[in-house]
Amino acid sequence: MGWDAASLPDASGRTVVITGANAGVGYFTAEQLARAGAHVVLACRDPERAEAAVSAIRRRVTRASVEAMPLDVTDRRSIDAAAEAILEHGTVDALVLNAGIVHPPRSRRTDDEGNELVLSTNVLGHFRLVARALPALTSAPDARVVTLGSLASRLGRLRLDDLQLERSYTSWRAYAGSKIAAQAFGFELDRRFRASATPVRSIVVHPGYSTSGRTPGIRGVNQPTRLKRFADNLQAAWTQGKDDGAHVPVRAVLDADIEGGDYLGPALWTKGAPVHAPATRASRSPRLGARLWPLLEQASGQPFALL
Numbered sequence: 001m002g003w004d005a006a007s008l009p010d011a012s013g014r015t016v017v018i019t020g021a022n023a024g025v026g027y028f029t030a031e032q033l034a035r036a037g038a039h040v041v042l043a044c045r046d047p048e049r050a051e052a053a054v055s056a057i058r059r060r061v062t063r064a065s066v067e068a069m070p071l072d073v074t075d076r077r078s079i080d081a082a083a084e085a086i087l088e089h090g091t092v093d094a095l096v097l098n099a100g101i102v103h104p105p106r107s108r109r110t111d112d113e114g115n116e117l118v119l120s121t122n123v124l125g126h127f128r129l130v131a132r133a134l135p136a137l138t139s140a141p142d143a144r145v146v147t148l149g150s151l152a153s154r155l156g157r158l159r160l161d162d163l164q165l166e167r168s169y170t171s172w173r174a175y176a177g178s179k180i181a182a183q184a185f186g187f188e189l190d191r192r193f194r195a196s197a198t199p200v201r202s203i204v205v206h207p208g209y210s211t212s213g214r215t216p217g218i219r220g221v222n223q224p225t226r227l228k229r230f231a232d233n234l235q236a237a238w239t240q241g242k243d244d245g246a247h248v249p250v251r252a253v254l255d256a257d258i259e260g261g262d263y264l265g266p267a268l269w270t271k272g273a274p275v276h277a278p279a280t281r282a283s284r285s286p287r288l289g290a291r292l293w294p295l296l297e298q299a300s301g302q303p304f305a306l307l
């Protein structure tokens with residue numbers, strides 16, 4: 001089925017929570033959904049950056065319904081408080097797991113629990129958040145969890161025997177491994193939703209190659225230097241703005257025809273309209289998903305039983 005990102009279906013009455021929504025793909029996902037009429041909750045770790053993003057959406061979208069919620073996905077207390085706030089909201093129609101470290105540190109770092117920071121940010125915090133906030137989704141008629149994967153999932157491998165990269169850290173392994181794990185989590189979540197007849201769709205997306213230098217400037221949200229604009233524009237043939245990258249998660253949230261277990265990305269791999277895309281065998285593997293799940297439970301300190 002076709003999809004016109006410039007003409008979205010009416011989303012009024014729906015509530016969408018987006019993690020890491022003060023910048024990048026997350027911000028534009030929030031702005032586009034607010035324009036479609038959804039109530040959008042920006043779950044962000046820095047109150048000032050969150051407020052700048054909320055103000056920007058209010059400036060740019062007439063009658064936007066938008067609010068900020070504190071969330072640091074590497075901090076268990078913050079995750080648990082956000083999950084509580086989501087449950088208090090009542091019904092939530094979609095949870096977009098977007099927050100991420102895209103430029104990992106050169107040497108291995110850990111969060112307060114001792115978990116490797118990129119895995120913690122890109123996977124573990126979201127795992128705990130979904131487990132705790134799930135009742136808010138199951139009460140919605142057409143609820144979705146949308147996980148941000150990456151094309152990087154095609155270029156690396158997930159080391160289940162060294163998930164925290166204690167023996168083999170490089171920044172690239174950390175990023176690619178975390179994104180394979182994020183995708184494997186999203187697909188395993190879909191299998192578990194189906195097996196337990198939980199009425200929620202788990203959809204995995206990737207935004208291609210979306211750079212800030214190719215993205216509209218917005219005060220407090222996206223202010224690339226001239227040099228960054230120049231450098232990013234040199235790659236224009238195979239990149240797009242983060243506003244265009246956001247078309248993929250937005251479709252996953254709004255398109256009634258998208259099923260649980262679907263994988264979406266830009267039509268031309270790194271750029272283009274949001275379409276169905278092929279996910280790697282590894283990230284779709286039920287065997288890998290089943291082995292990963294208990295490791296995520298253990299590292300996030302969060303049992304997550306659906307069956």
Ligand SMILES: NC(=O)c1ccc[n+]([C@@H]2O[C@H](COP(=O)([O-])OP(=O)(O)OC[C@H]3O[C@@H](n4cnc5c(N)ncnc54)[C@H](OP(=O)(O)O)[C@@H]3O)[C@@H](O)[C@H]2O)c1
Nearest residue numbers: 020022023024025045072073074098099100148150209210
């Ligand atoms: N851009 C691409 O080409 C691309 C390609 C493939 C996949 N992706 C995925 O798409 C997602 C967004 O990427 P992006 O390019 O938009 O990145 P970005 O511009 O760097 O934005 C990342 C967002 O995540 C937030 N974040 C980071 N750590 C956090 C934490 N501990 N708690 C809460 N929020 C946190 C950041 O908040 P702060 O402002 O506070 O740091 C920011 O809002 C990521 O999951 C990324 O892996 C992007």
